[in-house]
Amino acid sequence: MKFIDEFRDRELVQNLARRLGQLAWGPATLMEVCGTHTMAAARFGLKTLLPPPVKLISGPGCPVCVTAQEDLDAFLALGRQPHIILASFGDMLRVPGTHTSLERTRAQGADVRVVYSPLDAVDLAKQETAKTVVFFGVGFETTMPATAMAIKLAAAEGLDNFLVFCVHKTMPAALRALLAGGEVRVSGLLLPGHVTTIIGAQAYDFISQEFGVPGAVAGFEPVDMLLGIESLLRQISQGQVFIDNVYPRAVQAQPNPRAQKLLSEVFAPDDAQWRGLGQIPGSGVKIQERYAAFDARARFPEIWAELAPPPPSPCRCGEILRGVLTPKQCPQFDKGCNPSQPLGPCMVSSEGACAAAFRYER
Numbered sequence: 001m002k003f004i005d006e007f008r009d010r011e012l013v014q015n016l017a018r019r020l021g022q023l024a025w026g027p028a029t030l031m032e033v034c035g036t037h038t039m040a041a042a043r044f045g046l047k048t049l050l051p052p053p054v055k056l057i058s059g060p061g062c063p064v065c066v067t068a069q070e071d072l073d074a075f076l077a078l079g080r081q082p083h084i085i086l087a088s089f090g091d092m093l094r095v096p097g098t099h100t101s102l103e104r105t106r107a108q109g110a111d112v113r114v115v116y117s118p119l120d121a122v123d124l125a126k127q128e129t130a131k132t133v134v135f136f137g138v139g140f141e142t143t144m145p146a147t148a149m150a151i152k153l154a155a156a157e158g159l160d161n162f163l164v165f166c167v168h169k170t171m172p173a174a175l176r177a178l179l180a181g182g183e184v185r186v187s188g189l190l191l192p193g194h195v196t197t198i199i200g201a202q203a204y205d206f207i208s209q210e211f212g213v214p215g216a217v218a219g220f221e222p223v224d225m226l227l228g229i230e231s232l233l234r235q236i237s238q239g240q241v242f243i244d245n246v247y248p249r250a251v252q253a254q255p256n257p258r259a260q261k262l263l264s265e266v267f268a269p270d271d272a273q274w275r276g277l278g279q280i281p282g283s284g285v286k287i288q289e290r291y292a293a294f295d296a297r298a299r300f301p302e303i304w305a306e307l308a309p310p311p312p313s314p315c316r317c318g319e320i321l322r323g324v325l326t327p328k329q330c331p332q333f334d335k336g337c338n339p340s341q342p343l344g345p346c347m348v349s350s351e352g353a354c355a356a357a358f359r360y361e362r
Contacts, residue, residue, distance in 0.1 A: 016226045023233035024051035034192030035062030035351025042356035058353035063139045065345040068273035069310040079110040087121040088136040095345040118150035125162035137166040141198040148266035165296040173283035184323040188232035189215040200255035219247040276318025315344030327357035
């Protein structure tokens with residue numbers, strides 16, 4: 001196998017693959033929750049190392065992909081306001097909204113800038129004093145602290161031309177909704193390492209206690225992922241159910257206290273709309289009242305009143321995010337939908353399941 005041949009410790013990988021084969025006593029559907037896991041599994045061909053009864057499917061762990069269509073449409077609508085700069089991570093540029101995208105909006109004359117962190121957007125606001133910079137706050141708990149820091153910095157420097165359009169989401173609430181829905185029966189969850197550095201492994205205890213599903217927090221190197229899969233298969237074969245942390249060099253059981261303090265100061269829990277999962281109570285955050293001056297929703301409330309609900313789309317990204325479909329089961333995959341002409345975010349995000357399948361698994 002190509003991955004084994006190229007990996008620096010072939011014997012370790014071969015031993016892991018053998019152990020997986022010994023643990024797989026029957027069919028098992030494992031869901032890798034994180035988009036980074038999705039891309040790594042495809043890139044390194046990890047599915048080829050799994051025993052035949054074991055399937056690895058993707059879940060709602062791509063932050064760009066789960067951003068609701070109506071939220072993207074609202075952010076795009078802000079670009080039609082005078083003297084506005086839309087600042088976003090590059091992953092969002094080609095995601096199609098209902099009528100346009102950030103890339104096409106920029107080609108039509110809107111001021112759209114790619115930034116690499118929210119703090120870059122704050123610097124941009126300092127430079128472009130005649131315009132208002134609106135940063136698209138997309139991401140899970142991993143990126144939320146940086147957005148919170150940007151808001152605090154803007155407040156400390158008295159910037160009145162920096163806003164955040166906040167669509168940040170929290171991972172545990174989505175997993176609860178996914179498991180409670182019962183649409184797909186998963187045998188185990190491979191849980192995201194970077195999110196868990198912020199929220200702590202104990203945040204997932206409800207998965208095993210309430211739903212009887214084992215979980216394993218894993219890093220993003222191939223061996224980390226294989227160790228997580230081994231833990232899941234071992235729990236299944238031995239009839240055990242708990243949340244295992246196989247990424248102890250980065251993840252603790254308890255949440256990161258400094259990050260949690262920062263987040264609670266700037267954000268408050270809120271309901272959020274997810275692509276594919278609908279509205280999930282308490283799964284998002286809103287900007288606290290004390291920082292309302294930096295909230296794009298509060299500054300431009302008329303935007304939402306003017307937006308029409310998005311029409312039905314042939315894109316099946318929502319079902320892929322729920323694990324109902326694999327990318328290749330979508331009728332549009334590599335036909336009406338490809339990276340050059342994407343129908344949805346799963347095909348253009350660097351963590352999208354369709355993008356991973358198109359690039360590495362065709």
